[in-house]
Amino acid sequence: MSNDEFIITPREDKTVTMSIRIEKILQEQLDELARKSNRSRNEIINMALEYALKNVRFIDSTND
Structure with missing residues (x-):
């Protein structure tokens, strides 16, 4: 029997x-x-x- 350890x-x-909300068409395209x-979504x-x-x-439009 080996003494090699299985280390985790x-x-x-x-x-x-x-959690996000997107338009249905974006989900379909994705x-x-x-x-x-x-690949995964x-x-x-x-x-x-x-x-x-x-x-x-x-x-930044506030720095006009």
Whole structure:
């Protein structure tokens, strides 16, 4: 019998659960893209949010 141990350590959870409301047409388009790309809806949403946040340009109209 081997003395090799099967060691499990706590997983660092880097995610949070959120609830959002979106238009039905967006959900349908999202589901279609997920199906075509063989990715989960969650994965597509995360990719889209990361892209949007990296490429957003905020225009503050209160500083005119």
